[in-house]
Amino acid sequence: MIGIIYYAYGAPKSLDDVTPYFTKIMKGKTPPPHVIESVTAQFRKLGAVDPLAANTSRIAKGLEQALQQRVTQPVKVYNAYKNTEPSIPDVIETMLKDGITTFITLPVNPIMSTAASAFHDEVSALLASHDVTVIQAKNWHLHEELLAVYKDRLQRAVEWIPAEKRAQTHVLFTVHSQPIDPERNENYVRQFSELSEAISQAAQIDNWHLTYRSGNGKGDWLGPNVKNMINTLYQEGAQGFVTCELLSLSADIESYFEIGIDCQTICEELQVEFAQSEFPADSYDTIQALAAIVESFIPSEGKLS
Numbered sequence: 001m002i003g004i005i006y007y008a009y010g011a012p013k014s015l016d017d018v019t020p021y022f023t024k025i026m027k028g029k030t031p032p033p034h035v036i037e038s039v040t041a042q043f044r045k046l047g048a049v050d051p052l053a054a055n056t057s058r059i060a061k062g063l064e065q066a067l068q069q070r071v072t073q074p075v076k077v078y079n080a081y082k083n084t085e086p087s088i089p090d091v092i093e094t095m096l097k098d099g100i101t102t103f104i105t106l107p108v109n110p111i112m113s114t115a116a117s118a119f120h121d122e123v124s125a126l127l128a129s130h131d132v133t134v135i136q137a138k139n140w141h142l143h144e145e146l147l148a149v150y151k152d153r154l155q156r157a158v159e160w161i162p163a164e165k166r167a168q169t170h171v172l173f174t175v176h177s178q179p180i181d182p183e184r185n186e187n188y189v190r191q192f193s194e195l196s197e198a199i200s201q202a203a204q205i206d207n208w209h210l211t212y213r214s215g216n217g218k219g220d221w222l223g224p225n226v227k228n229m230i231n232t233l234y235q236e237g238a239q240g241f242v243t244c245e246l247l248s249l250s251a252d253i254e255s256y257f258e259i260g261i262d263c264q265t266i267c268e269e270l271q272v273e274f275a276q277s278e279f280p281a282d283s284y285d286t287i288q289a290l291a292a293i294v295e296s297f298i299p300s301e302g303k304l305s
């Protein structure tokens with residue numbers, strides 16, 4: 001029986017989860033009250049449930065159904081998170097009880113981040129003493145069906161910009177910034193660059209840039225910062241901006257605001273056009289792309305002819 005662990009960093013399902021979520025992120029140290037209040041206020045400002053929690057749950061259900069049409073063995077898809085429930089060890093225990101013999105680790109991240117790499121390694125370590133097969137789904141960021149999803153999202157965003165402004169509109173690809181460490185950054189930056197270039201070519205976009213979010217003001221973190229880049233390109237004559245996040249298939253609260261409302265506010269102040277490229281999220285084409293990606297990692301004897 002094949003089991004897929006669909007992993008994300010954390011996905012609170014209630015405002016009650018915010019404090020334990022950030023306590024886990026802080027390695028057991030409860031953040032100061034003003035920090036919790038600020039974070040909770042941001043979730044409330046969203047005016048909806050956490051998109052990552054909702055998306056990953058629905059993707060797991062859709063992916064399971066899609067895969068069952070592609071493979072001969074029974075398939076189950078499980079959600080697991082680093083900093084919220086269900087945890088990776090608990091999910092593995094459940095999978096073993098369910099009779100899973102082939103484990104496939106699939107992160108929500110097309111880009112191989114440090115967290116995604118650690119997830120693959122943690123699952124392999126936890127299962128090392130069990131007589132099971134572990135398959136790490138890595139390096140799928142250039143899969144043709146995934147590129148088709150991103151091409152669709154980006155073209156829609158660019159087309160939203162008024163026609164007379166498109167020639168001077170710039171696409172800003174983003175991922176979360178990281179502390180500068182050439183050895184640890186190499187794979188992360190390379191895959192980010194490769195995916196950005198591939199999407200740009202597919203969508204026939206010439207004005208595009210690699211930028212980072214969440215590291216503004218940290219001189220020893222990867223840059224340039226997306227917000228600073230907007231101001232720089234505006235000084236050079238840019239008349240519109242499209243942001244496109246590539247670290248995760250689904251929006252989390254941080255990326256939702258940083259490349260959405262925060263960048264939109266800057267563009268409104270500069271009186272230039274702005275559009276945010278939609279996340280792949282839990283749409284039909286995303287689920288079909290993920291099914292094709294997972295299928296490519298399954299040994300041939302487990303696939304439908």
